[in-house]
Amino acid sequence: MKFNIHILTACCTGLLFASCHKDATISISQPVITPSKPITTDTLSGSIQGTMLAGRTYYFEKDITINQGDTVTMESGVKLIALGDGSQQKSPQITVNGSFISLGTKSAPNYITVAEPQRSTDNAFKGIWGGIQCTPVKDDAAGGDLILKWTHIEYAGGPSAVKNGVYGAGDPRYLIYFANMDKNFILEDCWITGSKDDAIRVDGGKISILRNTFELCGEKGGEAFNIKSGTVGDVAYNVVTGAATNGFKVANTGSKTIQTNVNVYNNTMINCGFRQTKENRGGGVNYEALAKGKVFNNLFINCRISLRIVSTADLENITYGHNLYYGNAPTLLNQFNATDGQTAFQATDIHGGIKQNNPLFYGYDVDQFDYTTLGGTVKAPAVTWKQQPLPLLIQGTSNFRIKSASPATGKGFTNFAPLNTTTATGDLAASVMKPGADLGAYQTDGSGNQH
Structure with a gap:
């Protein structure tokens, strides 16, 4: 992105004053930013580049492509x-x-x-459009970044028209697919x-997946977030409700030379x-499949299987x-740790x-x-x-913040650092959060997930 900004002196002066007197209040007028290559037509097709303008609505009925080396940016309040x-x-x-970039x-x-x-909910699993498909053109070093902030991505997964390196003809597509080994998601x-x-599948890349809400993911199967070989980064402060299979699956499946390493x-x-x-x-x-990482401070609430390693x-x-485990049926308790897995409760886990x-959601x-x-016996x-x-599949008006009396309050493990692998800077940079003092996506101090 290229912006015409002429406020260098003002910014430097503001920083100088802020460093000299921490109690000083500096008021700097917001600069006028001219977007690079504004996209003014409301109907998109073919190859596109430039900036979708704030508050505008755009449409596409055929595939649109962002070519290698090009960037498309969505300003705030845009509908595509x-x-x-x-x-x-x-x-x-x-x-x-x-x-x-959104x-x-x-x-x-x-x-x-x-x-x-x-x-509508009735269309949740119909796959009305084809999703966001991020793939390198020639090799793993090609391609670019996918950076999405405060964005609704919805109702995708339509069948692929042709066979390619990711899908067979007629296969449902992922809402987001990312396979750029050296780039940022x-x-x-x-x-x-x-x-x-x-909903999302990643085949390599530097990832930072923070403070999102996943709903209605997978009709008969499928993960909310499926992570494959060559992927390194953090998955934190997310809410997943009603996923078909797992909230987060982490595996080193694939041919990438970098081992999958993800903190959840x-x-x-x-x-x-x-x-x-x-x-x-x-x-x-x-x-599974030679993946590694850390799994701390999570809430597993009425999941068919909670933790499977x-x-x-x-x-x-x-x-x-x-981690805190809650279940209201014997079959759920039986699978707090998957019966075919290698995990056992740690002394720091909360279970019963x-x-x-009860996590005591608000x-x-x-x-x-x-x-x-x-029904069921074991599972x-x-x-x-x-x-x-x-209400089991969507957040809706539910409030998943925990009350101060929750058994999850103050039980977090904070003595490890996020991997923090992404390299974007400025407004594009990831806002990585350290592990929280409370369990789950919401912190009692108001930080964490903001939905």
């Missing part, structure tokens, strides 16, 4: 509407061979979605809603894993603990019997659905999404 119907012939995608804000978030009449304060299969900490996972029919699958966090993972380089250690009843009604059986009440 895919005009699709979920068929192979009309499920347009955003192909990113360069860099794609800079929504808390007060003016961005939307990459479908037409308003299509934004930063997802902060975003909403990921409605995916046919995996301070996340809240609720009602995950119940739509996966494959045996021993489905739950909160899953490490199997023998194929890099067990010598995985550490975990300080049926309905013990605005969510963890017992609104009685999982004993599903609860799979169900379809239509058999799950909607």
Whole structure:
């Protein structure tokens, strides 16, 4: 991005005063920023580059492509509407061979979605458009960054029209696919809603996935976030509710030379894993296939399986603990640690019997659905999404902040550092948070997830 800014002297002066007197209040008028190559047409097609202007609405009904070396930036308050119907012939995608940047804000978030009449729960798993597909053109060093902040990405996963290196013809696409080994994938304060299969899959790259909300991810299977070989970074302060399989799956599957190393900490996972029919699958966090990392300070609430770390993972380089487990049925308690996994409760974990250690959310009843009604002995059986009440699958008006009396308050492990691998700077940089003193995505001091 290139901006015409002529405030260097003012900025330096402001910094000087701020360093001399910490109590001084400096008022500097905001500069007028001229966007690079403003995109003024409201209908996009073919190769695009430049800046989508704040507050504008744009449309695309055919694939749009960001070429290698080019950048497309969305200013705040932008809506990008895919005009699709979920068929192979009309499920347009955003192909990113360069860099794609969405800079929504808390007060003016961005939307990459479908037409308003299509934004319904009934369409959550229809895959109306093709998603954001970020792939290198020639090799792992090619491609660019994907940086999304305060952005809604919704209702994607339409079938691929042709066979390529990622999908077979007719396969559902991921809402986001990223495979740029040496580049940055930063997802902060975003909403990921409605995916046919995996919502997000990463095949290598530097990642920072913080303070997001994942809802309605996967119709019959699929993870909220599926991490493959060559991926290094942090996944923290996210909420995942009602994922088909796992909230976060971490594996070194693939051909990348860099080992997958991901820290998963301070996340809240609720009602995950119940739509996966494959045996021993489905739950909160899953490490396998030589992946390594840290798993601390998470809330596993009524997940079909909570923590699964199997023998194929890099067990010598995985550490975990300080997690809270809650279940209102025997089958959920049986799978706090997956029966086919290698984990055991740590002394720092919080767990107990049926309905013990309620996390005391401000605005969510963890017992609104009685999982004993599903039956099962060792593990609860799979169900379809239509058999799950909607409040189990979306955040809606629920408030997942914990009360001060929660058993999760003050139980966090803070004696480790985030990997903090991404290299973007300035407004594009990741806002990486250290491990929290409280368990889960929300901190009692008001920090953490802001949704």
